[in-house]
Amino acid sequence: MTLTYILLATLVGGIASVVIAASLTHAVLSRVVKHLVSLSAGVLLSTALLHVLPEAFESGVDAHKLFLTLLAGLLFFFLLEKAELYRHNHHHEGDGHHHHHHFDREQAGRGGLSVLVGDGIHNFCDGFIIAAAFLADHHLGWVTAMAIIAHEIPQEVGDYIVLLNAGFSRAKALLFNALSGFAAVLGGLAGYFLAGHWEGIFPYLLVVAASSFVYVSVADLIPQLQRRLPWRETAAQLLWLGTGVTLVLLLVGGPHAGHAH
Known part of the structure; x- marks a missing residue:
């Protein structure tokens, strides 16, 4: 049953964003993304701080080791983002460089493929x-999956917009995004068959996730979100952030509810 849950959660996570991207126009996508960013921030922070980290710390593992893992995880993701930024060698419109159209398309195409490769690796890790x-606790699995999906939707929609700007057709951008999303299913399978043999590493994996x-x-x-905005837009940001936190609290049943195997 656990494997079925993992496959279902990773499949929904990989496909939901593609379906949403397919159903919305370019103009609507651009408007919706900013609200999804606020929602994601609320969901991710509250999931990490109210559910995933407490679950790891209640495992009985030495707190110093878990905090060291948390620090290492934060530094790892910082370095990973640095590597991604260095690898993205694309120029910007107002950079003072004059490039002919073919060069622009070539560079944009490379940027699109780079986004897909990076996204595929990211999705595999998410899976x-x-x-x-899920192996640690079914309830924790669903909450974690929801947090990842909440982040994946704006990210995948953003990637979809990048691919369109890179010269991909709408159908091709959706197809490649779907293939990238399917990497989450492969990651879920790998996690189920590999992590199951080393239950002692679960608390550390949860801390890395957090x-x-x-x-x-x-x-x-x-x-x-940290831009000077009209008060209405600021209020909307706070509303979506609060909605994200509330969603997690409702799912968890208050700050870190007990196990639900």
Whole structure:
């Protein structure tokens, strides 16, 4: 039954964003993404701090080791993002460089493929994390899957927009996004068959998952929200952030409810 849950959660996570991207127009996508960013930040932070980390710390593993893992995880995701930034060698419109159209398309195409490769690896890791959470506790698995899906939807929709700008047709962008999303299912399978043999590493995997959530929220999502905006847009941000936190609280049943195997 656990394997079925893992496959279902990773499949929904991989496909939901593609379905949403397919059903919305480019203009609507651009407007919706900013609200999804606020929602994701609320979901990821509250999942990490109210559910995943407490679950790991209640395992009985030495707290110092878990905090060291949390620090290592945050530094790892920082370095991973650095590597991604260095690998993305694309130029910007107003950079003072004059490139002919063919060069633009070539560079954009490379950027699109780079996004897909990075996204595939990211999705595989997400699948592994979901599997580890389900193996530890079914309730934790669903909450973790929901947090990942909440982040994946704006990310995948954003990637879809990048691919369209890179010259991909709408159908091709959706197909490649779906293939990238399917990597989460492969990660879930790998997690189920590999992590099951080493139950002692579950608390550490959960802390790594939490460090991913915290890093993405604090380093990526929240900075996107930190702009001077009209009060209505600021209120909308707070509303969507609060909705994300409330969703997790409702699913968890208050700050870290007990196990639900």
